[in-house]
Amino acid sequence: xxxxxxxxxxxxxxxxxxxxxxxxxxxxxxxxxxxxxxxxxxxxxxxxxxxxxxxxxxxxxxxxxxxxxxxxxxxxxxxxxxxxxxxxxxxxxxxxxxxxxxxxxxxxxxxxxxxxxxxxxxxxxxxxxxxxxxxxxxxxxxxxxxxxxxxxxxxxxxxxxxxxxxxxxxxxxxxxxxxxxxxxxxxxxxxxxxxxxxxxxxxxxxxxxxxxxxxxxxxxxxxxxxxxxxxxxxxxxxxxxxxxxxxxxxxxxxxxxxxxxxxxxxxxx
Amino acid sequence: xxxxxxxxxxxxxxxxxxxxxxxxxxxxxxxxxxxxxxxxxxxxxxxxxxxxxxxxxxxxxxxxxxxxxxxxxxxxxxxxxxxxxxxxxxxxxxxxxxxxxxxxxxxxxxxxxxxxxxxxxxxxxxxxxxxxxxxxxxxxxxxxxxxxxxxxxxxxxxxxxxxxxxxxxxxxxxxxxxxxxxxxxxxxxxxxxxxxxxxxxxxxxxxxxxxxxxxxxxxxxxxxxxxxxxxxxxxxxxxxxxxxxxxxxxxxxxxxxxxxxxxxxxxxxxxxxxxxxxxxxxxxxxxxxxxxxxxxxxxxxxxxxxxxxxxxxxxxxxxxxxxxxxxxxxxxxxxxxxxxxxxxxxxxxxxxxxxxxxxxxxxxxxxx
Numbered sequence: 001x002x003x004x005x006x007x008x009x010x011x012x013x014x015x016x017x018x019x020x021x022x023x024x025x026x027x028x029x030x031x032x033x034x035x036x037x038x039x040x041x042x043x044x045x046x047x048x049x050x051x052x053x054x055x056x057x058x059x060x061x062x063x064x065x066x067x068x069x070x071x072x073x074x075x076x077x078x079x080x081x082x083x084x085x086x087x088x089x090x091x092x093x094x095x096x097x098x099x100x101x102x103x104x105x106x107x108x109x110x111x112x113x114x115x116x117x118x119x120x121x122x123x124x125x126x127x128x129x130x131x132x133x134x135x136x137x138x139x140x141x142x143x144x145x146x147x148x149x150x151x152x153x154x155x156x157x158x159x160x161x162x163x164x165x166x167x168x169x170x171x172x173x174x175x176x177x178x179x180x181x182x183x184x185x186x187x188x189x190x191x192x193x194x195x196x197x198x199x200x201x202x203x204x205x206x207x208x209x210x211x212x213x214x215x216x217x218x219x220x221x222x223x224x225x226x227x228x229x230x231x232x233x234x235x236x237x238x239x240x241x242x243x244x245x246x247x248x249x250x251x252x253x254x255x256x257x258x259x260x261x262x263x264x265x266x267x268x269x
Numbered sequence: 270x271x272x273x274x275x276x277x278x279x280x281x282x283x284x285x286x287x288x289x290x291x292x293x294x295x296x297x298x299x300x301x302x303x304x305x306x307x308x309x310x311x312x313x314x315x316x317x318x319x320x321x322x323x324x325x326x327x328x329x330x331x332x333x334x335x336x337x338x339x340x341x342x343x344x345x346x347x348x349x350x351x352x353x354x355x356x357x358x359x360x361x362x363x364x365x366x367x368x369x370x371x372x373x374x375x376x377x378x379x380x381x382x383x384x385x386x387x388x389x390x391x392x393x394x395x396x397x398x399x400x401x402x403x404x405x406x407x408x409x410x411x412x413x414x415x416x417x418x419x420x421x422x423x424x425x426x427x428x429x430x431x432x433x434x435x436x437x438x439x440x441x442x443x444x445x446x447x448x449x450x451x452x453x454x455x456x457x458x459x460x461x462x463x464x465x466x467x468x469x470x471x472x473x474x475x476x477x478x479x480x481x482x483x484x485x486x487x488x489x490x491x492x493x494x495x496x497x498x499x500x501x502x503x504x505x506x507x508x509x510x511x512x513x514x515x516x517x518x519x520x521x522x523x524x525x526x527x528x529x530x531x532x533x534x535x536x537x538x539x540x541x542x543x544x545x546x547x548x549x550x551x552x553x554x555x556x557x558x559x560x561x562x563x564x565x566x567x568x569x570x571x572x573x574x575x576x577x578x579x580x581x582x583x584x585x586x587x588x589x590x591x592x593x594x595x596x597x598x599x600x601x602x603x604x605x606x607x608x609x610x611x612x613x614x615x616x617x618x619x620x621x622x623x624x625x626x627x628x629x630x631x632x633x634x635x636x637x
Binding site for chain 1: 381526530533580
C-alpha cells in the first residue's frame with residue numbers, strides 16, 4: 001500500500017532544544033493512526049510538521065508525489081484538514097458560520113450557495129452539532145466547541161471531495177473535552193471517514209480508546225517514536241511502562257485480541 | 270433520523286432568516302446613505318430645498334441651462350458643485366475608509382478595541398502634522414498658504430506611512446508578521462509620538478497650539494475636488510479589496526494557524542490589509558485631520574445588528590461609516606454657521622451616547 005503522507009526522519013529544534021528527534025511515519029488511506037505519549041513528548045510539534053504549519057529542521061514530509069512545503073496553502077487545504085486542541089473565535093460568529101468558514105478560503109471554486117449549505121448541514125450532523133447552529137460559538141462549552149471544530153474540519157474535506165484527491169484528517173486531542181458518548185461518536189465518525197478512503201491521524205491520551213478503535217499506534221517519548229504498529233502488537237506492560245512511567249495490567253475483555261489496560265500506580269521516580 | 274431531518278430543516282430556516290436580515294440591512298443602509306446625501310446637499314448657510322435639487326439636476330443633464338435658468342439657480346449650482354458636493358463626496362470617502370479600516374484592523378488584531386489608527390498611522394501622522402505646524406516654516410521655508418494646502422497633508426501622509434512601515438518591519442521575522450508584537454510596538458511608538466508632540470506644544474505659540482488642537486479634532490472644511498481626486502483612488506483600492514479580504518478575515522478570526530489550515534494565504538492577507546489601510550487612512554488623515562470614533566463603533570454596532578461575517582460586515586461598515594460622516598459634517602457646518610465645528614467633536618458627541626444607550630438597553634452583557 002502506498003502512503004498518502006510519508007514523513008522521513010523529521011526533527012524539529014528551536015532555541016537549542018530538540019522537540020522532535022528523527023521520527024519517520026507513514027499515513028495510509030483507509031487507516032486510523034493514533035499518536036500516543038506523555039505531555040511534552042513532541043506529539044503536537046510532529047503533527048504541526050505533518051500539516052505543513054511548521055517546516056522541519058531536518059527531514060521532509062511528502063504528500064503524494066510532492067514535497068509538503070512546496071504546496072501552496074489553498075491547494076493544501078483541499079487535501080488535508082486540521083482540528084487543533086482548542087480554537088477560540090474572536091467576535092460573535094454563530095456555529096453555522098464557523099463551520100461554513102471552511103469553504104471560504106480565497107481561490108476556492110465557488111459551488112452554488114445551496115450546495116454549500118447542504119455540505120455544512122451534512123458536516124454538522126456528523127459531529128452532532130446541528131442543534132447548536134444558531135448559537136454563538138464563544139458561548140458554548142469546551143466540548144461543544146470541539147465538536148463544532150470537528151464539523152468544520154469535516155466540512156472542509158467534504159467540500160473539496162470534488163477535486164478527487166486523497167485526503168488526510170489531522171486531529172489533535174479531539175476527545176479531550178468530550179463526554180463518553182461523544183468520544184465514541186467522534187471516533188466512529190473518524191472511522192467512517194477512514195473507511196471512505198481518508199487517512200486519519202489523531203493525537204490521543206486515552207490508551208484504551210486508541211487500542212479499541214485505531215489501526216496503528218505510534219508511541220512517542222522525549223521527541224522520539226519509540227514504538228509503532230498494531231495496538232495488539234505494541235501495547236504491552238513494558239512499552240507503556242517505558243513511555244508513560246506507569247505500571248499497568250494488560251487485561252483482555254471481549255472482543256478477544258484487544259488489549260485493555262488499567263493504570264493503577266505511578267512508577268516511582 | 271426524523272428528528273435529525275427536523276433539526277436540519279430548522280437550521281435551513283434559521284440560515285434563510287439570517288440571509289433575509291442581511292439583505293434587509295443592505296437595503297436600509299443604502300437608503301440611509303442616499304437620504305443623508307440629500308439632507309447634506311440641501312442644508313447649509315444657504316438652504317437649497319430638495320425640489321431645487323431636482324431642477325438643478327434636470328438642467329444639468331439637459332445641457333443648455335444657461336439661457337432660461339434664473340440667477341438663483343446659477344448661484345445654487347455654484348454652491349452645490351464647488352462647495353457642498355466635494356465636501357459631501359469627501360465625507361463619503363473618508364467615512365467608508367474609516368469604517369472598513371476599523372473592521373479590518375479589529376479582525377487583524379483579533380481585538381474589538383482596535384481602531385483604524387492602531388498600526389501607527391495616527392501617531393505618525395499627528396507627529397508629522399504637529400512638526401509642520403510648529404517648525405514647518407523653518408524647515409521648508411514655504412509660505413503659510415502652501416503649508417496648509419500641500420506641505421502639511423503630505424507630511425501627515427508620509428508620517429503615517431513611515432510609522433506603519435516601521436512597526437511592520439519590527440513585527441516581521443522570517444516572513445511572518447506577529448500582530449501582537451505590532452500592537453505592543455505601536456503602543457510604544459504612540460507614547461513616543463505623544464511625547465514629541467508634547468515637546469512641540471511646549472515650544473509652540475498660541476496660534477500654533479490652536480492649529481494643532483484643531484487638526485487633532487478633524488475637519489472637512491478644506492474640502493475641494495482636488496482633495497477628492499487624491500483620496501478617491503486610495504479608498505477605491507481599499508473597497509475593491511473587500512471581497513478578497515473578507516474571506517481571509519473570517520478565517521483569521523480563528524487564529525493564524527487555523528486560517529492557514531483553511532487555505533488562507535495568511536501573510537498576504539496581513540500585508541495587503543496593513544498596506545491598504547495605511548494608504549486609505551493616511552490620505553484621509555492628511556485631508557481632514559484625525560476623526561476618531563467612526564472606525565471603532567461602526568463595525569461594533571453592525572456586529573450587534575447583523576453578526577460577525579466579514580462578507581457583510583465590511584461593505585456595511587463602508588456604508589454606515591459614510592452615512593455617519595456625511596450627517597455629522599452636515600451638522601458641523603450648520604450648527605454654528607457660518608463657522609465650522611470640528612467634526613471629531615460631533616462624531617463623539619452623537620456616537621458616544623448612542624453607543625452607551627445601546628449597551629444599557631441590552632438586558633445581558635456582551636461578550637467581545
